[in-house]
Every structure is written in C-alpha cells, then in structure tokens.
Amino acid sequence: MYTRNVSLIIRRNFKICLSVRHKSDSSTKQPDNYYDPDTIHENPLERCKRLIKRDINELWKKANDPYDQYEDNKIFPKTVDILIVGGGVIGSSIAYWLQNKCRDGLTIAVIEKDLTYAKASTVLSCGGIRQQFSLKENIELSKFSAEFLRDIKDYLTIPEQEPPEINFNPSGYLFLATKNGVDTMLKNHQLQKELKANVELLSKDMLKTKFPWLNVDDIELGSLGTLNSGWFDPWSLLNALRNKAKSLGTYYIEGEVKDFGFKIDTSIVVEEDPSKEYEGINSVKVKLKDGKTQQIVFGVCIVAAGAESGNIAKMAKVGNGKGFLSTPLPIEPRKRFVYHYHAPKGPSMSPMVIDPSGVYFRPNSYNNHYICGKSPCDTEEPNTANLDVDHDFFENEIWAALAHRVPAFEEAKVKSSWAGYYDYNWYDQNGVIGAHPSYFNLYFAAGFSGHGIQQAPAVGRAIMEMITESGYNSIDLSRLGFGRLIAEQPLYEQNIV
DSSP states (O other): EEEEEEEEEEEGGGGGEEOOOOOOOOOOOOOOTOOGGGOOOOOOHHHHHHHHHHEEEEHHHHOOOOSSSTTTTOOSEEEEEEEOOOSHHHHHHHEEEEEEEGGGGOEEEEEEOTTTTTTTTTTTTTEEEOOOSHHHHHHHHHHHHHHHHHTTHHHOTTTTSSOOOOOOOOOOOEEEEEEEEHHHHHHHHHHHHTOOEEEEEEEEEHHHHHOTTSTTOOOOOHHHEOTOOOOOOOOHHHHHHHHHHHHHHOEEHHHHHEEEEEETTEEEEEEEEEEEEEEEEEEEEEEEETOEEHHHHHEEEEEEEEGGGHHHHHHHOOOOTGGGSSSSEEEEEEEEEEEEETTTTOSSSSSSEEOOOSSSEEEEEEEEEEEEEEEGGGGGOOOOOSOOOOHHHHHIHHHHHHHHHGGGGGGGGEEEEEEEEEEETTTSSOEEEEEEETTTEEEEEOOOTTTTHHHHHHHHHHHHHHHHHHSSSSSSSGGSTHHHTTTTTTOOOOOOO
C-alpha cells in the first residue's frame, strides 16, 4: 500500500476535485508515455483567447437554451476531474449519479467507442430484472434498481422535456427446479425473504394451476419473482441515463482508449518500500472517430467498458505488472445468441421462465411472439470475432427444451435473431466494483456476466459513494472489490442466466 499527499478542494454542494501536490524533481525520469497537461504546446495568448471564447459561447447558450448546452461536439476537454471509459448503461449510470450530486463542481467525460451503440451489450440484452440471486449483494443491487426503474421519472426527467419511458413489463420471473435443485432453491429463497425480496415459492400443483400451459412433470419447485420483476427496454434506459447526464454537464466523446499515461509521483510513498518510486496513471490517449489522437488528463478514471474492460485494464498494467498489478481483471467478451420466434398456440401471458436446462424464454410484444436463449457450456463457447448468429444452436440446444417445457412451442418458428456480448467474469461470474489497490485513482465497474443491465442504477450510485463519500453508504459492496481476486476468494453466484 501507499500514503499520499492529496489536498481536497471542497466546492459548493459537496463538489470535490482532487489536486495532487507533486514535489519538484527535474532529475526524476518519467515513463516514455508520460504526459503532463502543463506541457501542451499552445501559445499562452492563443490559449487565453480560446478559453475566453469558449466561456462566452457557453454563457450565451446557457442563457438562451439552458437544457441543451452540452452537445457531443463540445470542445474536446484536455483535463477532467473524472474520466469514465465506457458509455453503456453502467458508465452512463455512474456519470449520472456523480454529475447529479456534484453538478458543475466536477468535470466528467465519458469515452464511448461507438455512440450509435450498434454492438453494445446494453442494447442487445433481453432487459430482464429479478431478485432471485444467491448473494446478498446481488439481491440488494437489483432491489434498488427495481425501485429506481419504478420511479425513473423522478430521477431522470429533464426539465421541459417528456419524462423517460422504459416500457417496464412486470410479468414476473420464474425459476424452475427439478428434484436435484430443490435444496439450493430453498436456501436461496430463505436469504431472499430475509432481504425482503418479492419472491414466492410454488409447488408442482401450484405451478400447474397458475401456469397450465407449462409441463411440470419433472419439476418439483418454482421460484416466482412478483413485484418489480419482469423486463424493460434496455435502449430506453440507456438513453434516459445518458441524456440526463449530458443535461447536467457530462461530456460524451466518441473515441477509443488506446493507452494510459504514467507519471512518477514523489509525493506518494510506498509503505512497504519507502525508497521505491510510485508510478501512477494520470491520462489516456484517445483515438477519435476522425482518426486523430487526443490526450485527456484525469483526476480519477473509472473503467466501465463492459466486455472490453479486461483489455482496458491491461493498458494500465493491470495483469502484467508487479505486486498487486500481477493480478488481471478477469473480464472477457462471451457471445450469446437471442432468438425471436412465433408459436401460434403459445401462452398469451407469461413471466420470464428459466428452465433447469439453462434455456430461458419470455414474451416479446403480443400475438404469441417470444424470445429465448441459452448460455453454452465452457467447452462450446462461440467465437467472439464477430456477432454472427449460429442458427444451428437453436435447433440443437434450445428447441427440444422449449417444446418439452411448453408443448405449444413444438410449432415454434424462428423469425429473427441477434447476438451480443456478455462482459463475462471468468473468475467467479460476478461484477468487480471499486478501486484498484495499486492506484489511488483507478476504479472498476464491470464483469457482471449478464446481470449488469438490471443492476446499473445501483452500481452507479455505489461508485458515486466510493468517490465522493469515501465508502459505501447504501449497499456494502466490499466483497465485490478487486481484493477478492488478489486474495483468491471467489464469490460465486448460483443463479447465472
């Protein structure tokens, strides 16, 4: 660990900015990719003119159009207080919570590789939300997120604009268990009820009565998520979070992070070896859409890049350094297929159903249309080089289970399909949330392995608390930190879909 000399400049309304004081030492050799904002080659008079022009333009726009003053083409920031890598639902939630609390006291920029989100995990997900988890943290995260979605108009409405609509469908979430899975379901249910989750157990007879279209001959027990369980439109949630963050002042920049900048900081002392120099991160190089490369200096960096978070972390030497930096961020893309099908005699109303085989399905609009999918076993993971769909996977791995569970699905015909990436944590399939022990200004929020979309509002709030309040005040997520990877203490979740 280390100690550091950091002065905190407390601004209005809990507005916080980190200002690290560095000792002058011209003899200290800096890394090759070191970057100092004070050495930007710009004529001082030209810089003053540019900043004055920018400020006048912003004052004019604020006076005439106060809720549209932060457009994507705003002047590229050279320094920010907080940089968020990844503008999907997790990154946008973090931006919203931080900017909402600190307002103009913090300069926040979000770097997103593709602002059309054509291949983003967020918009390609099924949008399910549930509270049937086996870990306390996951239950509490989803509980708050459900409350947030229910009251989304209070959180994310922009003045003088229409309130956001995410098309939430509270039809429920149903897990089915065979005889072999009953004990696990009962144990999980006990924890869920202790945490006041809205779930109920259904016996075989109760399942037959409530869902007569289900074949439950081999089923012993069901867990039904009721209030606040179902699905919603992920694209609408992403847009609502992003638009609100932008309205509060967040920059959204279309570009790709290519490298981190490092700097020797003599004001920070490594406790284990006081003679050792501390090398920290203070900037990123960003390749913009037009091919140009820009550099942004930050006070704090948050990696929320979904499936690419592991690769981003490597650029900061996480996984290929020494000490704590020798432990990688165990996140990689895993491709998942979603199939949209029609079954003319299928149930008109249904919860999202999770079969013991791993197959899931739910209605998709009306007129007996549905979507379904299944996670393949580890030895059959599809190639992630592209988002091509394996149509044989439906026939070979899904259709038989669908037809067995719902006889009316024997007539199912696939109408369309798509693929998306899980930000898969191959270590224990749970999110990595919080700071890295080797850097005082690097945080992670990634690796949710399929349930990030439903936990995004709560994760954003948690990161905000870590940065502005120096700890978790709402939900204690300490066990989900990077430390468990170093200590080799995996935190397994039983209910991964």
